[in-house]
Amino acid sequence: MDKAQVAAVLNEIGTLLELKGENPFKTRAYGNAARALEVLTEPLETLVAEGRLGEVQGIGEALEKKIAELVQTGRLGYYEELKGSVPPGLVAMLAIPGLGPKKVKALNDKLGVETIEQLEHACSSGKVAGLAGFGEKTQAKILEGIAFRRAYASRHLLSDALAAAEPILERLRAHPDVIRCSTAGSVRRFKETIGDIDFLASSRKPAAVIGSFTDQPGVLSVSARGDTKASVVLAGGLQADLRVVRDDEYPFALAYFTGSKEHNIVMRQRAIVRGLRLNEYGLFRSAEETRDPARRVRCRTEEEIFERLGLAWIPPELREAQDEFAAAELGPIPRLLEWTDLRGALHGHSNWSDGRHTLEEIADHMEDLGFEYWAVTDHSKSSFVAHGLDAGRLRRQIAAIRDINRRRADEGRTFRLLCGSEVDILAEGALDFPDELLAELDVVVASLHQGFSRNEAEMTRRLVKAAENRYVHMLGHLTGRLLLEREPYPVNTLAVIDACGAAGTWIELNCNPRRFDLDWRLWPHATRRGVKCVLNPDAHHNDQAGFLRLGAGVARKGWLRAADVINTLSLGLLQRELNRKRGRR
């Protein structure tokens, strides 16, 4: 079993233990261990084989044994026994708002409910309202939750959340009673998928701000509305929450509601060690009084809160309780990539394959946006559903691009299209075009589009072989995942990263919001191995140049700086790097 599978089992054990009514700290330990595994940069098997698993923070004696059993045998007796003792439908019920482990357990114990369908039936017939601790409102809320779940997905793409958030934030900014406002939560942290959208505002008249929020266009229903807090459901099933605080509380509330939960826990622990107490209202000098402004440490910005806790300011994207505290203790966090650092992109499509626009339209649009270069990398012949190019059409496209560039040069314009291909990686890692043809191109992206059902060893071998080809500049969307749709194909990403490091091959961060592939969690490891990143929109339409802005936020989550990203280079320096891979000067 690989670490992702082990982590999934540990998370599930945590959930199952919750449903059995176990000590909440024990159940949390499983979640913590799963998170610790996800960011390991050494192969899990190595740690297990060398008996060093216990050295990982969050993994003790008991979990070390359980994880070793999973890695070595692919099974865990404890897990199977536990799983057998809890009806699988109970886990699904936890996803219904208002239902936690205690209530689900009560429903199961007292009514024998084991599935969501049975729960719906029990609610409809009024049995749930009669239980101790339940009532009419809870029963109605459960029914509503079941219907909502059926109608909408529970998580959303970052791009959808941002598109919904921007007009709401504009409206807040324009409101006369709003002093400061921001998105918070996972949107502000640029998580690749989002549960709900959080907003924070400061005001002297919270009721007016709350009213404007719940009454705005696009709100389908209001699920909660208090004095300082409201929740609404937007079109598409997205939920949006607004908290309104006093302006002197704003920086504390912003830090608090940005999270992540795990990051906040460490922040609070740091406060406690310093004899302070941290919550969403402030940082306080007394352990007892947690609202009194007179005892609050004065901080006007998030920066000052971090400073008071012995830390440099941590950009929201990094607040995932991974390595940000260790880094922020040492001094300022390095300047992370900004999307405005990007000078162009190296993976995009035209209407020669499955893109929308002509070469001229692409050149004009990208030049207008201020880019210096843009690579056209249409599909190769094996991707026939995408109208992949054969050798003849590719050579004609090269000529067409050279012609466009020549005309621009004559007019004294510096923008250039680059000739490229997104060449298919075939079985056994062979490429869809011969090396002689690849050598005629400026840029080569190698990607997998077929044969996803091979096993991990084969998939890894194919990618490693492609990475070792001197004409391949980078691997495209390395794991093939489609967020909320399709899992990554099985591949040993660490081994592929190592091979890229050795061969000087770059790895793409595909900025299509359905992909964001390679995952941000792996970039710190890739950077340590000397692998450069390329931020690519994989654009099929000119509007998709905007994907680069989203991708830059995700790149920041991976601690990427401008120097780690190839397409921050000017055209001249880029061309030198493109040639260097091929052993040319």
Place this chain on the structure above:
DNA sequence: GCCGTTTTCGGCCCGACTGTTTTCAGTCG
């Protein structure tokens, strides 16, 4: 189940809200 410059036991982040209660448990973020 983990962890230790209060180290092998006794803690483990903390407050708001909701609905069900008559003093609070459960859920959520």
